[in-house]
Amino acid sequence: MTDAKIVNAMTIDIEDYFHAQALSSRISPEQWDSLPCRVEANTERALQMFSDAKVEATFFVLGWVAQRYPDLIRRIVDQGHELASHGWSHTRVDRQDPETFRADIRKSKATLEQIGGVEIRGYRAATFSIGARTPWAFDVLAEEGYGYSSSVYPVRHDYYGMPEAPRFTFNPGGRQDFTEHPMTTVRLAGQTLPCSGGGYFRLLPYWVSRWALRRVNRLDGQACIFYFHPWEIDAGQPRVEGLPLKSRIRHYTNLSSMEARIRRLLEDFSWDRMDRLVFDGAG
Numbered sequence: 001m002t003d004a005k006i007v008n009a010m011t012i013d014i015e016d017y018f019h020a021q022a023l024s025s026r027i028s029p030e031q032w033d034s035l036p037c038r039v040e041a042n043t044e045r046a047l048q049m050f051s052d053a054k055v056e057a058t059f060f061v062l063g064w065v066a067q068r069y070p071d072l073i074r075r076i077v078d079q080g081h082e083l084a085s086h087g088w089s090h091t092r093v094d095r096q097d098p099e100t101f102r103a104d105i106r107k108s109k110a111t112l113e114q115i116g117g118v119e120i121r122g123y124r125a126a127t128f129s130i131g132a133r134t135p136w137a138f139d140v141l142a143e144e145g146y147g148y149s150s151s152v153y154p155v156r157h158d159y160y161g162m163p164e165a166p167r168f169t170f171n172p173g174g175r176q177d178f179t180e181h182p183m184t185t186v187r188l189a190g191q192t193l194p195c196s197g198g199g200y201f202r203l204l205p206y207w208v209s210r211w212a213l214r215r216v217n218r219l220d221g222q223a224c225i226f227y228f229h230p231w232e233i234d235a236g237q238p239r240v241e242g243l244p245l246k247s248r249i250r251h252y253t254n255l256s257s258m259e260a261r262i263r264r265l266l267e268d269f270s271w272d273r274m275d276r277l278v279f280d281g282a283g
């Protein structure tokens with residue numbers, strides 16, 4: 001099977017650098033309003049990258065960002081991309097109770113729909129934080145009118161992970177009106193390893209990611225889901241002081257080469273919006 005036959009899902013989580021998990025030990029949500037924002041300019045760069053590669057992608061947008069940059073949201077829609085929800089507050093799902101979670105995803109869906117003028121069907125949890133402790137999250141999403149989620153990472157990791165989850169699309173709790181599309185993993189030597197993007201994509205050489213994604217396309221015969229953040233292509237972002245070493249490495253390594261890597265990735269595989277894979281049966 002050639003790569004061209006499988007269309008993969010390109011996604012971007014629209015949040016600013018100070019929303020990132022690796023910086024959360026030094027920046028509290030109360031500080032967000034007073035920090036210099038970089039998300040609009042960085043998202044514009046991502047839009048240009050997609051436009052150059054003729055790729056339409058899915059933008060999981062934080063409600064907090066949409067409220068501040070409504071024109072950016074409209075440009076995302078106008079350029080043919082899918083608008084989807086990354087929640088409102090960037091709070092991990094496993095740190096919310098079901099009713100707090102419901103309010104968060106309802107507010108973000110309503111705001112995005114009002115600004116973007118399109119129906120919001122997709123959701124991605126902050127830090128892939130739907131897992132074994134939050135099985136109710138899928139029911140709440142379905143009840144609030146979402147049709148799919150891409151929020152589970154079926155690996156072991158210190159921030160996230162649901163190692164017992166299926167590696168590919170499943171109906172949570174047997175629901176027929178809702179699907180979960182886990183982040184992409186590759187099987188190697190009896191292990192399940194992450195290969196969906198983010199820190200791994202920046203830290204390891206490009207060919208490792210290309211090899212892993214190709215292996216999933218060819219061996220599993222499945223579409224991959226790739227994700228990145230606008231702040232990952234922004235080497236000029238303010239440096240946050242006093243971070244633990246691991247957080248510093250995760251957040252700042254290879255920011256300056258990320259744009260070129262993603263441009264290469266956009267050329268090396270076929271990509272489309274998540275909703276086309278989810279609802280048109282390709283995924």
Ligand SMILES: [Zn+2]
Nearest residue numbers: 013015126127
């Ligand atoms: Zn996020």
